[in-house]
Amino acid sequence: MINNDEYLKITKQLDKGWRVIDENRVPFLREVLNWLGNPDQKYKIIHIAGTNGKGSTSEMLNQILQASGYRVGKFASPGLYTHREQVMVNSTYITQDEFVTEFKQILAMLKTHDLDMQALSFFEWWVIIALNYFAKQQLDLAIVEVGVGGDLDATNAITTSMINIFTKITYDHQNILGDDLVSIAEAKCGILRPGAQVISYSGQQAEVQAVIKKRSAAIGASLYAGPRPLIIPVKTTPAGTNVKINDELDVFLILSGQFQLLNLNTVLQAVNVLRQLDYNVPTAAIKNGLAQAKLPGRMEYDAKNNIIRDAAHNPDGMDALVASLKALRLPFKPTVVLGILRDKNYMTMLETLLPHVARIIAITPANPTRSLTADELAAQILEMDDNVEVSIADDPTAAITVARQVRESSDAMIVITGSFYTLRAVKGINF
Structure with missing residues (x-):
């Protein structure tokens, strides 16, 4: 052994x-x-x-x-x-x-x-x-x-x-x-x-x-x-x-x-x-x-907590995620826990995502050398669309805490996305 x-x-x-x-x-x-x-x-x-x-x-x-x-x-x-x-x-x-x-x-x-x-x-x-x-x-x-x-x-x-x-x-x-x-x-x-x-x-x-x-x-x-x-x-x-x-x-x-x-x-x-x-x-x-057939981190649905985890990590992946969310005909725009790598085309990813969400909780993915920081991501979102509520989470636990607070006043779905490293950052944290 x-x-x-x-x-x-x-x-x-x-x-x-x-x-x-x-x-x-x-x-x-x-x-x-x-x-x-x-x-x-x-x-x-x-x-x-x-x-x-x-x-x-x-x-x-x-x-x-x-x-x-x-x-x-x-x-x-x-x-x-x-x-x-x-x-x-x-x-x-x-x-x-x-x-x-x-x-x-x-x-x-x-x-x-x-x-x-x-x-x-x-x-x-x-x-x-x-x-x-x-x-x-x-x-x-x-x-x-x-x-x-x-x-x-x-x-x-x-x-x-x-x-x-x-x-x-x-x-x-x-x-x-x-x-x-x-x-x-x-x-x-x-x-x-x-x-x-x-x-x-x-x-x-x-x-x-x-x-x-x-x-x-x-x-x-x-x-x-x-x-x-x-x-x-x-x-x-x-x-x-x-x-x-x-x-x-x-x-x-x-x-x-x-x-x-x-x-x-x-x-x-x-x-x-x-x-x-x-x-x-x-x-x-x-x-x-x-x-x-099922995969962790690919439109992975947690029915108990109404959460989707999807590692959409490039523009095409984000297109697919948004198309899938639209097909669900959700009653409310979702809350998104989002972390993106800076070497991806994140501007295009945000242009695709932002019109379809109510709020973003920005986090830093678990890759210190390639991550766009939560502060940088939040600033970019506010510059592109001031109709989307933005919160900054200092760490993954804080992101889930904010998501819990949102859930208390809303029945909206929560989506965790942007990178495999984003999903990895929040793994093991109970909702």
């Missing part, structure tokens, strides 16, 4: 810096995997890239495959409430013991090559641990989400992939990926592999889709051209959405929000491809799996 302190000590010592602009990182990580015996080649991989929707798409697919009887690994970042959320097998997190065991094995291997733990960044450690751990779990498939971009992302160290999925590609991380959609799409297409089946989000911008089509053909990957399902929303509530698929299958989606219908379309295309590849995915498994 591993002492909890050992796990915490290791994770605190890992290098938190980003290494996503170094062209030498992916070749180095491939070499690390080679030293470990190429664990990523011991199971089939579905590799998912995109700006928004990766988490929802991978989780729906994950649950459908489990409901079909397959053993499925999933790597997704960041972990919201625990870092161990990043590595799961059949929806069970890697344990602290397993993490430490994997870490020690990999570190021992690095030392034989005159390297230490700082040879890998925090994110790279989790990627390598996930790929190595999955090889020991007798998986049928692994779903691997890209962290940032594609070509230079640590997950691109994998050698082969069976299916490449592109969720919605839009603007984010322009300082890394480029200032236009074509450049961003080119970076994300770095995950393409020869022989892979390729699926692209149905609402993809034309210039993005053109890049995916061209790059797929150039590398010898097959872009899906089969039927796209007809998905009609029947009833939308904060707890989820009832939908009808192809006028025959009634499904309840716990993953709430209008944008999830397009993500579901992507997932069902992936199901068609899997069936073509001789995977048995019964219709009942689609219904049962989707009823189990």
Whole structure:
């Protein structure tokens, strides 16, 4: 049994810096995997890239495959409430013991090559641990989400992939990926592999889709051209959405929000491809799996306290959140606990959000180097819209205290949003 302190000590010592602009990182990580015996080649991989929707798409697919009887690994970042959320097998997190065991094995291997733990960044450690751990779990498939971009992302160290999925590609991380959609799409297409089946989000911008089509053909990957399902929303509530698929299958989606219908379309295309590849995915498994698919921090609804937690962290994510709130036809404009990172396009995010809220409780997200402070955020809001009430919370507990006070005089929904780091800042604080 591993002492909890050992796990915490290791994770605190890992290098938190980003290494996503170094062209030498992916070749180095491939070499690390080679030293470990190429664990990523011991199971089939579905590799998912995109700006928004990766988490929802991978989780729906994950649950459908489990409901079909397959053993499925999933790597997704960041972990919201625990870092161990990043590595799961059949929806069970890697344990602290397993993490430490994997870490020690990999570190021992690095030392034989005159390297230490700082040879890998925090994110790279989790990627390598996930790929190595999955090889020991007798998986049928692994779903691997890209962290940032594609070509230079640590997950691109994998050698082969069976299916490449592109969720919605839009603007984010322009300082890394480029200032236009074509450049961003080119970076994300770095995950393409020869022989892979390729699926692209149905609402993809034309210039993005053109890049995916061209790059797929150039590398010898097959872009899906089969039927796209007809998905009609029947009833939308904060707890989820009832939908009808192809006028025959009634499904309840716990993953709430209008944008999830397009993500579901992507997932069902992936199901068609899997069936073509001789995977048995019964219709009942689609219904049962989707009823189990849920993600912390993505339109996560707390019915008892009438709170939605959604990590809308860029303009497109904020568009989706606002569209989902409008679809709910709320009787009152919500109160929003909001914290945003300064390296995001927060002006556009605020322009989208402010007309649809009654009050903002500004907080500083749990990322000291990238956060827009609560004072800065409040000042910007007041400058843009003086019809919105603004409060400043010195810390996350204060934000919840203010929200409680608002709740005493209002039945309005409370929405916590702006960043994964905002949600992380208020985790564990009881409403």
